[in-house]
Amino acid sequence: MISDMDSVLLNLGPQHPSTHGVLRLIVELEGERVVRVEPVIGYLHRGFEKIAENRNYIQIIPLTDKLDYIASMANNMAYVKAVEELMGIEVPLRAEYIRVMVLELQRIASHLLALGSIGNDLGMPFTLMMYTFREREKILDMFEMLTGARLGYNYMRIGGVSDDLPLGFTDYVRTFLEELEVRMEDYERLVYDNEIFIARTEGIGVLSPDKAINLGATGPVLRGSGVRRDVRKDEPYSIYHELDWKIITGKRGDCLSRVSVWIEEMKMSAEIVEQLLDSIPAGSIRAKVPKVIRPKEGEVYSRIESPRGELGVHLVSDGSARPYRLKIRSPAFCNLSILPHISKDVLLADLIVIIGSLDPVFGEVDR
Amino acid sequence: MNSALYLLENPLIRGLAGALIVVGMISVSVLILIWAERKIIARLQHRYGPNRAGKFGILQTIADGLKLFLKEDITPAGVDRITYSLAPVLCFALAMIPFIAIPVGRNYIVADLNAGILFILAVASLSVIPVMMAGWSANNKYNLLGGLRGAALMISYEIPAGLAIIGILVQSGSLRLADIVEAQRDGWFILPQFLGFAAFLISAFMESARPPFDLLEAESEIVQGWTTEYGGVKFALLMFGEYTHSVLSAMLIAILYLGGWLGPFDSSLWLIIKALLVMIFLMWVRASVARIRIDQMLNFGWKVLIPIALLNIVIAGIVRLHYY
Numbered sequence: 001m002i003s004d005m006d007s008v009l010l011n012l013g014p015q016h017p018s019t020h021g022v023l024r025l026i027v028e029l030e031g032e033r034v035v036r037v038e039p040v041i042g043y044l045h046r047g048f049e050k051i052a053e054n055r056n057y058i059q060i061i062p063l064t065d066k067l068d069y070i071a072s073m074a075n076n077m078a079y080v081k082a083v084e085e086l087m088g089i090e091v092p093l094r095a096e097y098i099r100v101m102v103l104e105l106q107r108i109a110s111h112l113l114a115l116g117s118i119g120n121d122l123g124m125p126f127t128l129m130m131y132t133f134r135e136r137e138k139i140l141d142m143f144e145m146l147t148g149a150r151l152g153y154n155y156m157r158i159g160g161v162s163d164d165l166p167l168g169f170t171d172y173v174r175t176f177l178e179e180l181e182v183r184m185e186d187y188e189r190l191v192y193d194n195e196i197f198i199a200r201t202e203g204i205g206v207l208s209p210d211k212a213i214n215l216g217a218t219g220p221v222l223r224g225s226g227v228r229r230d231v232r233k234d235e236p237y238s239i240y241h242e243l244d245w246k247i248i249t250g251k252r253g254d255c256l257s258r259v260s261v262w263i264e265e266m267k268m269s270a271e272i273v274e275q276l277l278d279s280i281p282a283g284s285i286r287a288k289v290p291k292v293i294r295p296k297e298g299e300v301y302s303r304i305e306s307p308r309g310e311l312g313v314h315l316v317s318d319g320s321a322r323p324y325r326l327k328i329r330s331p332a333f334c335n336l337s338i339l340p341h342i343s344k345d346v347l348l349a350d351l352i353v354i355i356g357s358l359d360p361v362f363g364e365v366d367r
Numbered sequence: 368m369n370s371a372l373y374l375l376e377n378p379l380i381r382g383l384a385g386a387l388i389v390v391g392m393i394s395v396s397v398l399i400l401i402w403a404e405r406k407i408i409a410r411l412q413h414r415y416g417p418n419r420a421g422k423f424g425i426l427q428t429i430a431d432g433l434k435l436f437l438k439e440d441i442t443p444a445g446v447d448r449i450t451y452s453l454a455p456v457l458c459f460a461l462a463m464i465p466f467i468a469i470p471v472g473r474n475y476i477v478a479d480l481n482a483g484i485l486f487i488l489a490v491a492s493l494s495v496i497p498v499m500m501a502g503w504s505a506n507n508k509y510n511l512l513g514g515l516r517g518a519a520l521m522i523s524y525e526i527p528a529g530l531a532i533i534g535i536l537v538q539s540g541s542l543r544l545a546d547i548v549e550a551q552r553d554g555w556f557i558l559p560q561f562l563g564f565a566a567f568l569i570s571a572f573m574e575s576a577r578p579p580f581d582l583l584e585a586e587s588e589i590v591q592g593w594t595t596e597y598g599g600v601k602f603a604l605l606m607f608g609e610y611t612h613s614v615l616s617a618m619l620i621a622i623l624y625l626g627g628w629l630g631p632f633d634s635s636l637w638l639i640i641k642a643l644l645v646m647i648f649l650m651w652v653r654a655s656v657a658r659i660r661i662d663q664m665l666n667f668g669w670k671v672l673i674p675i676a677l678l679n680i681v682i683a684g685i686v687r688l689h690y691y
Contacts, residue, residue: 008508010508013590015588032512032661122587123586123587124654125408125578125654127408127412130412130414131412131413134413190655194656194657196658197656199660199663200658200660347660348589349582349588350660352587
């Protein structure tokens with residue numbers, strides 16, 4: 001019956017806060033039912049990978065901040081790790097501790113934002129977002145203490161980090177973690193005890209484990225489908241192998257699963273940070289690296305687990321002070337490409353929630 | 368006799384005076400409510416809410432209103448001009464009319480109709496027309512989706528609301544609102560008719576399209592839906608109409624189920640306090656739950672609320688037979 005009806009083509013503008021102006025969806029609707037979705041991306045026009053070829057290795061670090069501005073630290077890390085691997089630089093232990101601590105705090109901040117904005121997508125008037133932003137602000141305060149910036153931190157350096165922890169930083173983090181534990185209960189109540197939240201996310205946008213793997217999903221999107229994959233465990237970098245933590249997975253692969261993966265991962269990240277706080281070793285925060293970095297001819301593909309999934313950096317060196325080629329495999333791009341596959345036959349309202357659950361960030365989608 | 372009072376004998380003048388009083392009072396209360404809602408929701412969200420214009424931001428809504436009035440009145444190309452311009456006016460008017468039959472106190476009523484509740488339901492149900500007009504005429508797919516959603520929503524909630532009221536009629540034996548309130552002297556109807564109360568509360572607020580049932584606006588999905596293309600005064604009228612609708616719903620709930628002006632001493636104050644409490648409850652709900660989806664909403668209306676409202680009639684009948 002439905003197929004006899006004329007369909008309507010709707011240009012769905014930017015809905016999710018982190019798709020601000022650059023995600024256009026061409027949606028074919030039959031009534032309110034979505035027949036076909038086509039994401040149209042490519043309005044950011046930043047060309048990072050090309051610009052990188054004209055800069056020396058250190059100058060590229062600030063570019064990576066802007067790739068995924070919600071998780072700048074992770075992007076910093078992915079890039080410097082690639083250079084370190086290419087050159088075989090040994091990073092001091094203290095620096096590794098600080099890095100992992102910062103990365104996990106960044107993961108919490110990023111997931112807080114994702115969780116808050118899915119509340120918005122669901123039409124909960126800003127409540128969840130206001131709550132999660134309250135905690136995210138605290139993390140931004142910490143990063144401000146560390147780097148002086150609240151966005152685009154530029155903190156990682158090749159061979160370490162730019163500055164040591166300021167006085168009182170660890171105490172601040174400790175108080176924050178205690179607070180977060182209490183606030184987490186608030187979020188869980190707003191999500192799990194909310195009949196409408198469950199009804200709107202359960203069984204929506206189901207991504208089967210096979211499909212998730214085939215379509216190249218990573219991060220919470222993949223783990224939400226129950227696949228136990230995490231670069232931090234599979235290919236441990238920094239000091240992750242010394243820490244005690246588990247990979248979080250969901251069961252059903254729907255939007256609710258992905259949301260619960262965020263919530264559980266935040267708790268796990270908080271645990272990781274707590275472990276680190278007790279045992280930060282003394283020592284230098286940066287290895288001795290040459291002023292001008294000239295890796296030997298060769299190439300490397302290095303990856304980390306960013307809050308959104310596998311963030312890979314493919315770096316090719318021709319022996320000069322500038323990279324010959326830099327290619328980034330960004331998780332948000334791959335995750336967003338799943339959208340047309342899981343939003344067939346959903347309702348228009350569900351489509352918005354599915355986008356939110358994929359947690360796209362446009363700096364990454366359109367590099 | 369005083370000449371001014373003599374003038375009031377004239378039905379036309381009396382009607383006009385009544386209309387002025389209704390429009391004035393409702394406008395003021397809506398202004399206050401908009402401000403209060405922003406403050407209360409801000410408090411629930413750990414924010415400050417309006418706090419710049421006037422003490423406690425009390426002038427905020429007036430400033431907003433002024434801004435909307437001074438805005439350029441834009442009519443997009445390709446709209447059906449007459450329908451497009453008429454929709455906000457109709458929306459505003461239809462929201463105001465039911466108030467003439469609402470008793471604010473025992474004798475404070477503009478038109479004391481014998482079938483008051485019937486009149487209110489009938490006029491309130493007309494409000495689907497401006498929504499459809501706005502949705503259809505604006506030449507915008509978001510408007511259209513919002514308008515169609517509005518039609519589906521409002522029509523499916525007339526029925527449970529009407530059925531829930533039958534319980535009240537059975538118990539009070541009158542369609543006159545003042546009689547309904549007086550019938551609650553021995554006990555508010557919320558107790559024997561809790562099911563009806565729940566059904567009416569939900570359907571009344573679905574009809575006034577407040578979150579979580581604001582499907583016809585749904586800013587995250589269809590960009591404010593039926594009001595997308597409206598700006599300036601037209602938008603102000605639409606929003607005003609919608610708010611007035613929720614004031615009406617709150618007043619009706621207070622009158623039908625919470626004993627209206629009955630209290631330690633009979634006073635309109637009680638009615639206003641009760642209606643305010645209902646409003647605050649709805650603001651609280653608004654801040655804490657997500658928006659329901661259209662299919663869920665229709666299912667809920669037809670498969671849950673209607674059976675509940677029907678059950679309520681049976682209960683009301685039993686209560687009436689055994690206790691009155």
